[in-house]
Amino acid sequence: MSKKTYIAERSGFARPTADRHVQRHPNVLHSPDMKISEALEVFVQAKRAEGCRERTVGEYYRHISYIIDYLGEDILLDNLTPDMIRSYISYLLSERKAYEGDNKRQKDKKGLSPNTINIRLRTLKTMCRFWYQEGYMLNNPMSTIKLVKSNHVPEVQGLTDEQVRSVLNYYDERMYSEWRDKTLVYLLLDTGLRIQEAVSLTIGQIEVRQNLLVIPSEIAKNRKYRDVPVSREIVKQLLELYQESRRYFGNIDRIFMNSYGEPLKADTFRRRLNRLKKKIGMDTLHPHQFRHTFARDYLLNGGDLFTLQRILDHADIKTTRKYIQMDTEHIQTQHLKHSPVRKYIRRR
Structure with missing residues (x-):
């Protein structure tokens, strides 16, 4: 009987070097x-x-x-x-x-x-x-390259109450496009939605009785379905915008339309905010600032961090923490409201 050949490791199969724990193709x-x-x-x-x-x-x-x-x-x-x-x-x-x-x-x-x-x-x-x-390169040139270090981590600051009022007060509700933009700003401040999630909103995503917005997985950044709470007043405003848009443009499902009856694009809204910031004297103004403003004010008003993480659709709570940038005034207000020493001083 001839001796059988035992094969343990495939011939010509290179072991991974720099990228360990990942099997590499020949x-x-x-x-x-x-x-x-x-x-x-x-x-x-x-x-x-x-x-x-x-x-x-x-x-x-x-x-x-x-x-x-x-x-x-x-x-x-x-x-x-x-x-x-x-x-x-x-x-x-x-x-x-x-x-x-x-x-x-x-x-x-x-x-x-x-x-x-x-x-x-x-x-x-x-x-x-x-x-x-996949075997297209003999070596991975990025395996030893590290990211650039920085002492300053760029932070997206939320807007102050005064800045939010300046934005909202600027809009002329007699103009369709400005009333639509104002409604969109209210929505972002109320829900913390990403701008693409907001402009893609359809009438079918609004659960009127439960005051919820249904964000399907194909729209969400993390590909996860979620329900986002929305205030009753904002639901009413969204429905008013939708009904008026239907009178102008016929049978549509989108909430946010441009003045030509086409779905409003996120980049269009970004450009409109960029023009608005110059008119009201602000250095920066972009949709993500409304998301950060929502996150900060949600916690200041008594919301908890873990619920906020779910609303914002963050996979890691560390990301949620980065969204919360408190200025000195916010910190002082919260300290004044919650400092434990006050209950002892009052007894004297």
């Missing part, structure tokens, strides 16, 4: 003349197959375009090295201008913020890990 897909731009298409195709949203795909293209601009269109995937990436980071820190190429928004100051650079590096890290694990 290098059957490796092509030494593959450009980064070609590898990008492979990555995007895989992400689309996983159900990745087109907006996220657009961000992949945008983020990788920066390093392609820096290194050149003909840069090969195999030629991408850690030293090249570090040189690219140095360029972003000291030379690259914010919004470069956009004549309307470009700034003269050189150097991008660490936060902006790290967003691009995370995208590149995700792509390199994919290319390496």
Whole structure:
């Protein structure tokens, strides 16, 4: 009887090195003349197959375009090295201008913020890990690259009561577009919805009797269905806007429409807020500030952090904590209201 051959480990199967704990495919897909731009298409195709949203795909293209601009269109995937990436980071820190190429928004100051650079590096890290694990790269050049350190963590500040009043008082309710915008601002302040969730709202998502908004998984950022509480007054205002829009545009399901009878886009509302901030003398004004304002005021009014996490649809409570930025006035007010020593002083 001939001795049988026992096979334990597959021949030619490379063990993972830098990316431990993740099984790596053999290098059957490796092509030494593959450009980064070609590898990008492979990555995007895989992400689309996983159900990745087109907006996220657009961000992949945008983020990788920066390093392609820096290194050149003909840069090969195999030629991408850690030293090249570090040189690219140095360029972003000291030379690259914010919004470069956009004549309307470009700034003269050189150097991008660490936060902006790290967003691009995370995208590149995700792509390199994919290319390496799938066998398109022999080595992962991002495995030893660390994110840029910063002593200052950019925070999105909520709006003060005075700023909120300035925004709301500016709108002329005789104008359809301004009444619609005002209703949208009220909705954001009342629910903390993301702007895309808000502008996508349909009449079928409003549970009138329960005062709830149903956010389906295909709209939510974290792909999780959730119910969001909404004040009765805001429900009434949403229904009024919907009924008036139907009189103008016929049978529609969206709550927020533009003046031409088309669904209002998030970017359109962002641009309208940008124009509004100049008219009322504010430095910044964008939809996410209303979400932060809701989060801060929700807690100041007695709400708890864990319920807030559910409402905001945060997977990690650490993210929720970052949303809550208290200024000195808020801290003093809360201390005055809740300090335990006051009950002892009153007894004297």
